[in-house]
Amino acid sequence: MSSERILAANWKMNLTAEASGLLGRGFLDLSKTAKRTKIWIAPSFTAIPALSKILSNSTIALGAQNVHWAESGAFTGEISSSMLAEFGCSFALIGHSERRHILGESDTIVATRAKGALKGGITPLFCIGETLEEREKDLTTQVLRIQLEALISEIPRESAAQVIVAYEPVWAIGTGKVASLDNIRDAHGFIEEFYRSTSGESPRAILYGGSVSPDNFQDILTVPHVHGGLVGGASLSAEKFGALIGISEKS
Numbered sequence: 001m002s003s004e005r006i007l008a009a010n011w012k013m014n015l016t017a018e019a020s021g022l023l024g025r026g027f028l029d030l031s032k033t034a035k036r037t038k039i040w041i042a043p044s045f046t047a048i049p050a051l052s053k054i055l056s057n058s059t060i061a062l063g064a065q066n067v068h069w070a071e072s073g074a075f076t077g078e079i080s081s082s083m084l085a086e087f088g089c090s091f092a093l094i095g096h097s098e099r100r101h102i103l104g105e106s107d108t109i110v111a112t113r114a115k116g117a118l119k120g121g122i123t124p125l126f127c128i129g130e131t132l133e134e135r136e137k138d139l140t141t142q143v144l145r146i147q148l149e150a151l152i153s154e155i156p157r158e159s160a161a162q163v164i165v166a167y168e169p170v171w172a173i174g175t176g177k178v179a180s181l182d183n184i185r186d187a188h189g190f191i192e193e194f195y196r197s198t199s200g201e202s203p204r205a206i207l208y209g210g211s212v213s214p215d216n217f218q219d220i221l222t223v224p225h226v227h228g229g230l231v232g233g234a235s236l237s238a239e240k241f242g243a244l245i246g247i248s249e250k251s
């Protein structure tokens with residue numbers, strides 16, 4: 001089982017490069033209080049060069065919110081692993097629910113992105129999760145299985161232990177409705193077991209995402225197979241993110 005603790009900030013389509021730089025400097029101060037917690041930031045693409053400079057001698061990992069599978073080519077609007085690596089990015093979110101449900105990225109597309117990222121030396125932070133309708137129809141496990149199967153069938157077996165999985169119930173993202181501890185326990189237990197039995201390896205870590213806040217994070221971290229959080233809204237405030245780091249350090 002992973003003993004890693006990762007707190008990943010997903011800034012989504014927020015903040016100009018200048019504003020991202022300011023928040024990044026705030027995170028830099030916060031990182032000095034983090035001993036066991038690894039801080040990761042996924043800003044917008046345009047803020048990556050500025051943050052790359054600001055975070056260059058820090059313990060904070062810089063990443064992107066998506067990555068294409070090809071090295072280069074006719075893929076208008078996309079970005080490759082080497083373009084991200086040029087600015088020191090070490091990871092990328094892949095298959096975030098907003099990519100799957102608003103931009104229509106399929107299980108196959110996101111699994112192919114993960115394969116390309118691994119080939120390009122970028123760690124996939126691979127997001128999965130069910131919609132409210134799927135949960136109400138008792139389809140959660142089935143949905144997670146299909147999303148993981150697509151991933152595992154695409155990536156090389158020897159890279160399986162490098163992938164980080166984020167469980168993000170779609171209905172909990174940005175809604176203030178956090179999943180119950182039982183929901184999280186069941187989903188993370190299933191992800192760990194299914195991933196290991198299918199790929200032969202545990203994922204590097206499994207993060208929970210969906211309305212993580214200083215009010216609920218301590219409880220979430222008590223759940224088995226939760227190795228940290230993927231944080232949207234609360235990561236746009238240095239104060240709230242600092243409180244999450246504080247909780248992580250003590251838990």
Ligand code: PGA
Nearest residue numbers: 173174210211231232233
């Ligand atoms: P949220 O977003 O913390 O605002 O719910 C999480 C995410 O989308 O990764």
